[in-house]
Amino acid sequence: MLFQLFYSFLKIGLFTFGGGYAMIPLIEREVITNKKWIAESEFLELLTVAQSAPGPISLNTSVFVGYKMRGYAGALAAISGVVLPSFVIILLVAIFFSDIRHNPVVDAAFRAMRPAVVALIVAPVVGLARGMRPWLVAVSAATALAVWWLGISPVYLLIAGAAAGLLWSAYTVRKEGGR
């Protein structure tokens, strides 16, 4: 069982390029359709939690499934499986990349890849900001400026955001309780 968890998540880790949402169908097929470890409805709830909790979705999902199946050992087996492929591949890249980094062909490729990567990062921002209230968009813009221009650590801004959200829910609870 532990090995199965490890092996299933090894496969998931090996084939999730670009991270995040791209891997959701893969997890679905392996964990729900093939292995029947968790139910479809449970998976949807898990996704909401995995997105809200810190850390990459693939890691969070692996811990959830592993822990449900076999407790601590299961969680460890699943997370090791999902991490191992990227660890090995990036280690190889790190060992050899510095040797080829200044090769003119590699340099030409990377010069074009950098602006391409920026485009991939910019793309979701527009979609995410579209459904938001104007003053929340202003908060996002202020956050972006604080991190980029002033070099403020996002950690403080995240704490401030969480605190504001907590206060807001406390306020709402009290208002509704008083009625």
Next chain:
Amino acid sequence: MIYLQLFISYLKIGFFGFGGGYAMLSLIHNEIVEQHGWLTPAEFADIVAISQITPGPIAINSATYIGYSVAGFWGSVVATVAVCLPALTIMMLVTKFFLKLRNNVYVHGAVEGMKPMVIGMIAAAALLLMFPADKSEASFVDGWSWAFFGACLAGSYFKVNPILMILLSAAAGILVYYVF
């Protein structure tokens, strides 16, 4: 003590890694480029590009890569384990108290409160790569850069596979900057 510094930095990145890979970029940038100077902005842009075309989340990829370049093999092990620890412990707690936490109004409030910050962090990651403090480290060097940027932005709009876009950009870059 370099291992301890790596461990603490990546523990922080793992613990505050809300909102997925792109949002974590500005956190990683702040910790690795600005506070410790372990990577130059251009090297940071390279590792982001590499992690787009290799499997696994950017948090893990950057941990392994930076750990190795700062302190060799054990550095990469320390950083990778550190970045996983928060996800491991927090998700085990979440799983245990899943039903209770799911509808908790305070947990919901805190998560909602962080959302605008997360979007801002993604925007900041893009800005940091486009306009770094040190101009010589910029990701945009000429008109071609903007052409690649525009093409990939259009590609994302039409849901072209991101790996394909990165690989096509690499090929185009070799044509534009090396062959011609």
